[in-house]
Amino acid sequence: MSSETSARLLRLLSLFQARRDWTGTELAERLSVTPRTVRRDVQRLRDLGYPVDATPGVAGGYRLGAGSTLPPLLLDDEEAVAVAVGLRSAAAGGALAGIEETSARALAKLEQVLPSRLRRRVGAVNAFTDAIGRRAPLVESEHLAEIAACCRDTESLRFVYRTYDGAESRRLVEPHRMVHVSGRWYLLAWDVNRDDWRVFRLDRMEGPMSRGPRFRPRTPPDDAATYVAKGISSSAYSQQARIILHAPESEVAQRLSPMVGIVTPIDESSCELRTGAHGMETLAIHLAFLGYEFTVVEPPGVVEYLRELAERIGRAVASADSAASLPSGPSAHSGPSGGGAEMST
Structure with missing residues (x-):
């Protein structure tokens, strides 16, 4: 085999890996050869063990198929x-x-x-790169592959689920799609026993996992990413809030993680945030540290906690100002001679 032919085969293999389907005419134009040469080169790749599939006819062409071994990858x-x-x-x-x-x-x-x-x-x-931040809980790769296969094959899944407070329950679900958020993996699935959509953290799904019967796919009320974002930022909490942030949605969305809440635009200078917390006071503190001017739409009770928080902070600032205005240093407590008290040992 000449060096020219070898180079052309590498180029042909690179084209197959860059795009799924090619017609013979397209390949001939890319390689600057005749369709007959393309057919010969395709056969050479097959002789080397590459599973190149061909479909006849006017709309036919070539495709690199899946073989029993992984072929070498050509990367730019x-x-x-x-x-x-x-x-x-x-x-x-x-x-x-x-x-x-x-x-x-x-x-x-x-x-x-x-x-x-x-x-x-x-x-x-x-x-010249460092990492910082808390490491998210790990997920077993075989669990990830098993759940993905159930989503693909529309097969129900049985497992034991452990909630944040340690309670365990057996679940039978119809898995829909997995979502990766801030280092954590989540599964959106239809809970058969609860007759509703649920979001599960994969690191809390414990084995042994087993497949159940096939199911007919359902359509969730939102796309998977939006539904999971709502579930982990507001729906999962006892206290939920709707807040108007007086800042553009494009700016807020870049700054806030999806785990904080769902942000939707209102106009060019404001947006709505849906978020939640496990207590009203926690929610008030959470809102105070968002870094934006805001208006509470609901719940009205959080305004009282915000008022108490503002008063508490105001008293702390006033106390600090008072302490700073007091005289300090040895001259404030010295005797007539101006010297300090002696300390004996």
Whole structure:
């Protein structure tokens, strides 16, 4: 096989990995060859073990199929850097149990074949990056894969669920979709016994998990991400609030995490926040630290807690001002000679 043919095969393989379906004419134009040469090159890839599927006819074409082994991946420079950085981040500690070791092995393989210029770029990201913040609870990767398979195959799922206060219950659910928020994994599912939609934290779903009967998919009242965001920011709490923030929604959405609440625009200078807490006083403190001017729509009781909080803070400031105005230093307590009292040992 000539070097020209080998280079063309690599280019053809790269095209197959970049897009799912190609017509013979498109491939011929990309490779600057005839359709007949494309057919020969496709057969060469098959002889090398690549499962290239073909569909006949005018609308037919070629597609790289799934084989029994993983074929070599061809990445451009930006793709290689992105994959390496992602693997390094996962190796440093991801949200899935056991992913660190697997990511480190994959990263070692990738770095062996990276050109030096790309290896330096990836190394710079690692050398000049630090992580801070509380690590989210880990989720077993096999649990994640099992739940995803049930979502895909529309098969119900049985498991033991542990709430935040430690109470356990057996659940039978029809899983809809998983959502990843701020390092935590959530499952939106129809709870069969409660006859309603529920949001479950994956790290609180305990095994052994078992599959149940198939089900007909339902449509949740919101898209999965919005429903989960509501569930973890307001619906799950005993005290829920609607607040008007006097700031643009675009600014607030960038600053506040989805775990804080759901933000929707009202006009160019204000938006609505739906949030919650486990107590009225906690909710008042939570609102006081948002960093925006706001108006409480509901519940009205939180205004009283805010008034008490404002008065308490006002008294603390007044006390601090009074203390600062008092004379201090040795001259304020010295005797006629101006000296301090002696201390004997």
